Amino acid sequence: MMASMSRRTRYVALASGGVLAVGLCGGLVAYLNRDAAPGAASDALAELAFVPPHATALAFADVRAVMASELRERVRRIAPDGVGREQLERQLGLDIERDIDRVLVFWAPEPDAAAAEEDGSSGLALFRGRLDAERLEAVARRGGAEVTEEDGLRIVTREIEGAGALAMAFLEPGLVAVGELAAVRSAARRGPGGDGIDADADMMRLLGRVDDRSSFWAVGRFGDSGLLGWVPEQVSERLPPVAAFAVQGRINGGVSVSLAVEGRDDAAAQNLRDVVRGFVALAQLQTLGNPDLQAILDSLQTGGDGTAVTLSLRVPAEAIDFLLSMLASGEAS
């Protein structure tokens, strides 16, 4: 049909169609490579290979995004040295702000009591970033840490008063594990290709709820081998009948958070929804006359059906300023 078109018509049609085609191809390529986007939650899947299938809670933070956010600037005003940042740098040489891109933390209590006795608890943090092994080892040595080598894996350990042995090891270039010695050893033994969390359909379903664009997220499940394993019995008895949760959020000037909770059954979920609505109504009464807190409550949306309970809210920058000023004045007094 283009045979009888004038040359300029053909050029315009080709140029316009070209923009469309290039855009669609570019979008398709970006779509197919979206898992490799830095800072995306799904990018943390590489670290998920080190998480055992019996893990009951995982949390992720896009540290670079958080550190570059306006929220960080606001927090820096009241806590210039960072919360725990100096301690980590002094003991292990890790500068969260400079070295770390993202962090994945998991909790995996050993379901087998005998194995638990042998292995201890299994909390571990995996830091991904621009990490210099030699520098970190040197800093740790200066701080009194010891460096040992086990099956080609160099492990830096240091006794922390009241907390036992804190260990650090490079699981692969740019990825360092920090946690209790047993957990670091266990993660190193597992490695990519072993039985990871992807073998756990329940946890993968919860991870499926997480938006790729979240600055931070956490998922967890309660149950016989779940979070209740480390929550004190007196506390767990009082917990609402929750089976699992997924919380995620995005940070910039303000913070947007959404929480999805799964009740043990429909009745439990309905109870939870009622409790949340009641709490929101009570909070609304309490915050009357305070526009900053009122703005947070106005943004709060609850929902869900069946066993699901959902809740989302946005904390605007002004409300964060207000909360931070309250914290600062509390510390001062």
Add this chain to the structure above:
Amino acid sequence: MSSPHEPPPSPSRPDGPSFLGSVARIYDLSFGQMLWSRRTVFMVLVVGGPVAVALILRLLVSMDLFDAGGEIDGRPVNIDGPVIFGLMIWGFYLSFSVPLLGVFYGTSLIADEVEDRTITYLFTRPVPRGAVLVGKYLAYLVCAGLLVLPSVVLVFFLVVPLLGGSVGAGFPDLLKDLALLAVGLAVYGALFALVGALFKRPLLTGLVFIFGWEPVVIVVPGYMKRFTVSYYLQGLVPHAMPEDGGVTSLVLRVLQANEILPSATVGLVGLAVIVIGGLALAVRLVERREYVLEQ
């Protein structure tokens, strides 16, 4: 302009080209004319507007003058690139550019030939009259598509990466939006092709329809909104917008408040009925109507 008379006897043209061949010939003839008309220059400005807005937004974000937080209707909402893109599709394209393109091109398919007094030359060629309308309609679809769709793609790449958005994650939404806009162009084009064949002043009638009838009736409770294209088209918007918290839910609330939420099936069936019905009626009208040119 023109006046309806008794339908002329359909001349038999045993030696003429087939209907599809005639459609292709008319399309070929009309596409260039349509692309280089003054109307297209105006429409380039209309679809260039969102691109300019996207450029300005990008500039503002790069200068840290635009925050991800916002407030609509007194409620704080989190705004990012994909959400802004979804709003631009809804506000700029679906509610404005697409209906306007449909009115300007659709009503002119036959009316321009009447006004220019060239319809006689077309109708005396050995092609079915209906093929003239269908060929011109296809030329309109391609011409309008070449104007709107690249503009949407440019806006997508300018806006979606802003404020933490991801081009890769937003790509399925782009495909849905492009499909939705193509459907919108087809529906408004068919409807206004009918208006162009039916009314004496089709452009005015079309403008009254999209800027008078549709915005008013769509917010009036009751069944009248079913006589608008927006009801079926904008009802598909939630299916095309990114699944995000604040702004999308706000748009949904606006749509729900105005009962503009037919199911996707109802929306698609309604749009199909308008396209097929509008075109079939327009073809029938053109084939049966005698156009008497004013002196």
